[in-house]
Amino acid sequence: MGLGEHSAAVGRRKLFIVGSVIIAILIGVGVGIGVGLTRNADSSTSGGTSSSDHNTPPVILCSRVHTRSSLFPNCNNSLGNVISDIQLISQLTTRIRLYGADCNQSALVLEAIKQTKTNVSVYLGIYNVPDDHTAYTRQRDLVRNALQTYGTEHVLGVTVGNEFMLNYLNANGGTEPNSAIGDQGAQILVADIADTRKMLSDIGVSLPVGNSDAGYYFNTKVLEASDYGMSNIHAWFANTTVQDAAAWTARYFEETNVRPAAQLANRPKMYIAEAGWPTHSSDEGNKNNGGSDASIANLQIFLDTFVCQANQNGTGYFYFEFSDEPWKDVMYGGVEGWWGLFPFQPDFKGH
Known part of the structure; x- marks a missing residue:
């Protein structure tokens, strides 16, 4: 999760955008304040339409809280920062997801929810990596400890892996998730999902266990072992125009994730785990994706079109x-650090 602030001026501009979208959603859809405001984007390919369960209210959330600075082993987060983020997030949505558990993220978020008495629930996350199984076991134990301390009142599920299959294939010269190489990676991931289920059972906890990956990279064996799948879908990386981005996302999600999952015996629920639009590029060469610019104005267009469409589709x-996330800008450049609804630091001169 993660809150952000660049300069105070940019922060005010983004807050105004968010506020205007909330008003439009509340008037046009009649849902609550948590419905339809936060979006997230990453460097993967994806798209989509409807959910696998149209009887379930839309999960409209933000991702990442002040677990910013929680890049293990450099754990610079604090409860005070997480509390500030939860207070702000609770005005926009009732549900969030975490990507991992390092730096005590699970406990910090649940403690912040407890202290603020906000109506926020969370999908806890375990970020496992193909070549370091200790990353999985370390985070599994942190999730276990948090659940034993705080219970499950504000926990919606546990997500094991984020883009694990994408990373495994890239590291091993593969491209297809349902291939011999893909099945090798899936074997690791399925074992971790099973181990997480056992951990939950051992402590007397019943929660859905799922997986998140780039939209194209779900392995069938992984989905068969999961209660839900969360798909990272980014129209920006498909070189769409911002005017077409919402429709492209819906179509991709339906064709690539929802329909195939519906054919499986366990019928895992499918969610869009990441969708958004960048507001800035750190270099001129990446400012345009071939269709539209990275800009605050285009973020507004994406919000105006995506939110209502997703709500209508369920x-x-x-x-x-x-x-x-300025750390992403430092590490990757381009648009990678500039997907937030809010800026990162009041004195950060990013734009």
């Missing part, structure tokens, strides 16, 4: 993302 989704 699509559960998470917005990518809550705040900009």
